[in-house]
Amino acid sequence: MLNITLPDGSVRQFVDGATGYDVAAGISEGLARNALGVRVNGEVRDLHRPIDQDAQVAILTWNDPEGKASFWHSSAHLMAEALEALYPGVKLGIGPSIENGFYYDIDLGEGRSISTDDLPEVEKKMLELAKKKSQFERKEVSKADAIAYFTEKQDPYKLDLLERLEDGSITFYTQGDFTDLCRGPHIPDTSPIKAVKLLNVAGAYWRGDEKNKQLTRIYGITFPKAKELTEYLERLEEAKRRDHRKLGKELELFAFSEKVGAGLPLWLPKGTALRERLEQFLRRAQIKAGYQPVVTPHIGSKELYVTSGHYEKYGADSFQPIKTPNPGEEFFLKPMNCPHHCEIYKTKPRSYRDLPVRFAEFGTVYRYEQSGELHGLTRVRGFTQDDAHIFCRPDQVKEEFLKVIDIVLYVLKALDFPDFTAQISLRDPENKAKYIGSDENWEKAERAIIEAAAEKGLTTVTELGEAAFYGPKLDFMVRDAIGRKWQLGTIQVDYNLPERFELEYVASDNSRQRPVMLHRAPFGSLERFVAVLIEHCGGNFPLWLSPEQFAVLPISEKYHDYAQQVYDQLVQAELRGTVDHRDEKIGRKIRDAEVSKVPYMLIVGEKEQAEGIVSVRRHGQGDVGAMSIAEFISSFQQQVNDMMDGKQIAAVS
Secondary structure (H helix, E strand, O other): OEEEEOOOOOEEEEOOOOEHHHHHHHHOHHHHHHOOEEEEOOEEEOOOOEOOOOEEEEEEOOOOHHHHHHHHHHHHHHHHHHHHHHOOOOEEOOOOEEOOEEEEEEEOOOOOOOOHHHHHHHHHHHHHHHOOOOEOEEEEOOHHHHHHHHHHHOOHHHHHHHHOOOOOOOEEEEEOOEEEEOOOOOOOEOOOOOEEEEEEEEEEEHHHOOOOOEEEEEEEEEEOOHHHHHHHHHHHHHHHHHOHHHHHHHOOOEEOOOOOOOOOOEEOHHHHHHHHHHHHHHHHHHHHOOOEEOOOOOEEEHHHHHHHOHHHHHHHHOOOOEEOOOOOOEEEEOOOOHHHHHHHHOOOOOEOOOOOEEEEEEEEEEOOOOHHHOEOOOEOOEEEEEEEEEEEOHHHHHHHHHHHHHHHHHHHHHOOOOOEEEEEEEOOOOOHHHOOOOHHHHHHHHHHHHHHHHHOOOOEEEEEOOOEOOEOEEEEEEEOOOOOEEEEEEEEEEOOHHHHOOOOEEOOOOOEEOOEEEEEEOOOOHHHHHHHHHHHHOOOOOOOOOOOOEEEEEOOHHHHHHHHHHHHHHHHOOOOEEEOOOOOOHHHHHHHHHHOOOOEEEEEOHHHHHHOEEEEEEOOOEEEEEEEHHHHHHHHHHHHHHHOOOOOOOOOO
């Protein structure tokens, strides 16, 4: 008999060779009906695969991330089956699940193409095949047999994949008339796939290498219920309305220019005001927390990045060296701020009494992203990190890490991101060659992060292989207003750069010791953070942050002088706004202010001028009544205080 431990800690016995389905059926008929897969000792498997030893077992349904992943992976296979039926001779690349749905890379061959107009036919075929309730059957095959199969099928991309696989580790999955090279897992059969939408067609180089052939990538998503697909498509439409590229143009925040270069954003006056408010907000918090501002150059000697390890890891994919008239002298556009901060640390001797030392910089860095990967502000070639590096004693690491978590939580609260998960990103224990540093230092760094996150009571997930090459990190994964997940703030523990740069401090016993280095960026990068913020709030920024907090709208030219008086008093109270002096009707002025998402519209005419008041409209709400200018200022400031939970922020409120 097998001893099966369930997620609630209870133990049940099943006969040897029982499957995940047997376990589900033993719990309840409903669970067995909805089961899509099973997790056995941490490994996600097919539901009908036998369990051959005592194990911890969890049944996976659509409500589990792993259940969705298996569902969408199986849907990718279903789409491939449909494509083979509709486009005989199509060659298949890879077809994984992704965060929302799946894709498959295909090669239709010379003279053939597929467009979004063709996707409904593929969707129809997928639903037709799904109704056949074809089982996903797993089969272990030898490498020789696998090569023979795909050679006969004339599928070069599968043969390329097989070259890197070890004999004895190769499996095929078959459903209906379709067989694919795949490690799985899959859902039991095709019948749960009830709603299909193929979303778009894109180009993708085989294995992500521009030197290889460009394949056609088809993205799609499926659901077990049509209602869920409808809701998802509605969220997609909402996402389009919130697209930061669209709103950034409409709100005159930023622009791109081919003459300047792809991936290099130009910040317009309103966007610059927004960006500067964010910087002021964080600068204030950093100064209170004991950070010292520094400024470093936009370039650095190649040797700086050789020492840091960035050249070895990123040099081939970065901007190429800048050569000077001096033979052999080379510089790089700065890809990271941390090597520069290490050199600042070394400018004078440090004692154990001096630590921690905290350097902060809004430093612009440059990385050569492939043109196909550039996307608005979320993926650019030049961006500004709200970077800081803390140099501390080993006994101070946990305390400093906890303080940084406090700053990140402060930022997320102030900008209304209540839904987040802290991702503990550790190194891949199976591929330590990707990282620098000793096992001992990695273990200490990983332990410090895990303990600090637990002490703060953070909701966490652990991801192996997601660490930076020099150390583990805590990444804050934020969900926006429409449920999408973004990686924003990050904190990293680093025992390696202090070693590479030979950083020292004099300990209490007069010995020379290495400090530990913490890297932290609550925003991550200003560009990406602004993009996420725009989409999160749909361009309706928090009142304290809005580039234009008010617009004074005179009804006619006769009231321009009074409008200017109102404006001057508001500016004196440190509010930000404009006066609309245009020769337009008041209705047009209100509409334009609404489109520009100005929080408050202050309308002034004969009555307002005579009584020294303003008629107030709130964006998206309409008329909120008349009040004196002093009353409006007081009400405005109270709202800002309430947003910040009663905490005043210098140069913001």
